Amino acid sequence: MARHLVTSALPYINGIKHLGNMVGSMLPADVYSRYLRQRGHDVLYICATDEHGTPAELAAKEAGLPVAEFCAQQHEAQKAIYDGFGLAFDYFGRSSSAQNIEITQEIARELNRYGFIEERSIRQVYSLDDERFLPDRYIVGTCPHCGYDKARGDQCENCTRVLDPTDLIDARSAISGSSALEVRETKHLFLLQSKLADEVDAWVEQHGKEWPTLASSIARKWLTEGLQDRAITRDLEWGVPVPGDTWPELAAEGKVFYVWFDAPIEYIGATKEWSDRAPAERDWKSWWWQADDSVRYTEFMAKDNVPFHTVMFPATLLGTRAPWKKVDYVKAFNWLNYYGGKFSTSQRRGVFTDAALELLPADYWRYFLMAHAPESDDTSFTWELFAATVNKDLADTLGNFVNRVLSFSRKRFGDEVPAGKEAGEPERKLGEEIAGLLAEYEEHMETLQFRKAAQALRALWSAGNSYLEEKAPWLEIKTDQEAAALTLRTAMNLIHLYAVVSEPFIPASARTMRSAFALDGDDAQWVTPEEARALNAVPAGTSFTVPPVLFAKITEEDLDAYRARFGGAEEAA
Ligand SMILES: Nc1ncnc2c1ncn2[C@@H]1O[C@H](COP(=O)(O)OP(=O)(O)OP(=O)(O)O)[C@@H](O)[C@H]1O
Numbered sequence: 001m002a003r004h005l006v007t008s009a010l011p012y013i014n015g016i017k018h019l020g021n022m023v024g025s026m027l028p029a030d031v032y033s034r035y036l037r038q039r040g041h042d043v044l045y046i047c048a049t050d051e052h053g054t055p056a057e058l059a060a061k062e063a064g065l066p067v068a069e070f071c072a073q074q075h076e077a078q079k080a081i082y083d084g085f086g087l088a089f090d091y092f093g094r095s096s097s098a099q100n101i102e103i104t105q106e107i108a109r110e111l112n113r114y115g116f117i118e119e120r121s122i123r124q125v126y127s128l129d130d131e132r133f134l135p136d137r138y139i140v141g142t143c144p145h146c147g148y149d150k151a152r153g154d155q156c157e158n159c160t161r162v163l164d165p166t167d168l169i170d171a172r173s174a175i176s177g178s179s180a181l182e183v184r185e186t187k188h189l190f191l192l193q194s195k196l197a198d199e200v201d202a203w204v205e206q207h208g209k210e211w212p213t214l215a216s217s218i219a220r221k222w223l224t225e226g227l228q229d230r231a232i233t234r235d236l237e238w239g240v241p242v243p244g245d246t247w248p249e250l251a252a253e254g255k256v257f258y259v260w261f262d263a264p265i266e267y268i269g270a271t272k273e274w275s276d277r278a279p280a281e282r283d284w285k286s287w288w289w290q291a292d293d294s295v296r297y298t299e300f301m302a303k304d305n306v307p308f309h310t311v312m313f314p315a316t317l318l319g320t321r322a323p324w325k326k327v328d329y330v331k332a333f334n335w336l337n338y339y340g341g342k343f344s345t346s347q348r349r350g351v352f353t354d355a356a357l358e359l360l361p362a363d364y365w366r367y368f369l370m371a372h373a374p375e376s377d378d379t380s381f382t383w384e385l386f387a388a389t390v391n392k393d394l395a396d397t398l399g400n401f402v403n404r405v406l407s408f409s410r411k412r413f414g415d416e417v418p419a420g421k422e423a424g425e426p427e428r429k430l431g432e433e434i435a436g437l438l439a440e441y442e443e444h445m446e447t448l449q450f451r452k453a454a455q456a457l458r459a460l461w462s463a464g465n466s467y468l469e470e471k472a473p474w475l476e477i478k479t480d481q482e483a484a485a486l487t488l489r490t491a492m493n494l495i496h497l498y499a500v501v502s503e504p505f506i507p508a509s510a511r512t513m514r515s516a517f518a519l520d521g522d523d524a525q526w527v528t529p530e531e532a533r534a535l536n537a538v539p540a541g542t543s544f545t546v547p548p549v550l551f552a553k554i555t556e557e558d559l560d561a562y563r564a565r566f567g568g569a570e571e572a573a
């Protein structure tokens with residue numbers, strides 16, 4: 001048994017996430033954590049909402065709520081959806097927690113102690129009427145390139161050009177609309193990443209070898225371009241305050257840390273939140289304060305988050321000179337697109353997680369997303385592919401097998417698993433095949449290759465169908481009841497095995513399949529190769545029930561309705 005720490009990139013607080021966010025971070029982390037738990041490992045899966053920064057302040061303003069209240073509401077809304085998706089976090093925290101504030105401040109103090117933080121003066125826009133410095137996104141004006149009159153100080157949304165606040169024509173404050181702005185000197189904290197560059201390089205050299213190419217190549221690219229010193233404070237109200245004991249002047253001016261400084265630290269913060277809920281049993285430091293390598297730490301994220309996790313966050317931790325646990329394996333994803341274009345939160349393009357759950361149960365989405373996860377390349381969500389996958393794999397291959405076998409057996413042999421003959425050559429062959437496929441499935445799960453794992457899982461389900469076609473119990477029963485009973489008992493054992501090993505992908509359906517059998521003390525966590533060969537975990541005489549149809553097929557009419565409601569297909573056509 002090993003100890004596994006798992007984290008997924010923190011979903012930002014400003015709105016409900018789409019299916020891209022789901023497959024690029026939380027869902028694969030959940031599938032992996034569930035698998036590891038089933039294999040008997042000690043697993044801690046931590047995630048949280050990322051709550052600081054300008055977009056949160058602006059979204060709260062738009063919603064007409066104080067930012068703290070806005071974040072509290074959004075956190076609950078996101079949490080409810082993740083529960084609906086069956087995400088079994090050990091803890092889902094908040095980056096605005098007292099624990100994260102405390103740890104972020106402590107890490108900053110330590111970085112300062114070892115000479116990796118410096119105060120520097122920069123020139124920044126100050127609003128006389130708002131009596132505050134304005135971060136780039138708080139300044140709006142006319143874009144000098146395209147004339148768009150709501151361009152932000154950091155970027156023009158219309159022509160996408162990157163801007164400097166001083167480029168804007170008729171610049172004004174996004175808070176008050178006042179154009180009484182001036183450029184003033186102000187001090188900010190800088191993290192001296194340039195001084196840590198060699199160390200980070202050596203660390204990536206040593207640990208990045210094991211990562212998938214997507215992660216290691218992005219890390220390499222950033223290191224080759226050179227690590228720049230970065231401002232890690234901002235003039236915002238909402239954020240982790242700069243600690244007054246170390247930087248009294250900046251604290252008095254109300255500076256807070258930049259969101260990308262405190263967000264990854266929240267992996268630690270949320271672990272402490274978890275620990276503080278039951279301090280007698282839980283010890284957050286045993287996961288993060290590592291004198292040895294007793295914990296294996298795996299992070300999940302999409303490619304845009306890779307630089308922060310492979311270079312900047314490690315630099316932050318290395319600079320504290322403390323034994324903070326650093327990532328062992330970075331599982332990075334490409335983009336899931338919607339009909340070839342981007343999912344977009346601001347334009348509400350694509351399928352969002354709340355709408356998805358209104359349409360269909362979580363397992364449909366979980367299986368589809370993992371089977372088509374953007375692992376080696378970007379992939380596209382289309383309703384057509386979704387329907388084809390659900391209908392073929394879930395409804396025809398798995399669901400139909402389960403219902404066919406159980407209903408037929410009940411009709412012919414009643415409510416208990418029939419005994420029938422001793423297993424023969426076909427059962428021996430089937431057992432070998434199942435054991436082989438199971439080994440394949442395990443190997444792909446161990447190496448976090450989720451598309452391949454989904455393929456192996458589908459092959460396991462198919463093997464049952466082939467066996468059933470070959471034995472044809474509906475024919476056997478006409479001439480040899482005992483032979484038909486053996487076939488059905490074997491098939492029912494397959495259903496039980498599917499219930500156990502499909503759980504990481506489709507936990508709710510797995511539960512339904514497993515609970516069809518009234519097995520005393522059915523606590524089988526996983527299936528050994530011997531058990532896979534023997535296929536006898538469910539003995540003759542076990543009572544069973546026939547569950548309702550596991551997966552409904554998506555019809556042409558459903559498809560039309562989805563396409564009409566969500567759009568997108570016509571743009572791509
Ligand atoms: N289309 C996508 N496919 C896969 N992963 C994605 C996609 N879009 C975002 N992600 C990932 O989702 C995770 C959570 O992201 P976050 O909440 O910060 O939203 P985001 O990156 O701002 O996305 P968006 O801009 O689409 O709202 C991050 O790891 C991010 O890389």
Ligand SMILES: [Zn+2]
Pocket residue numbers: 143144145146147148151156157158159160161
């Ligand atoms: Zn523009």
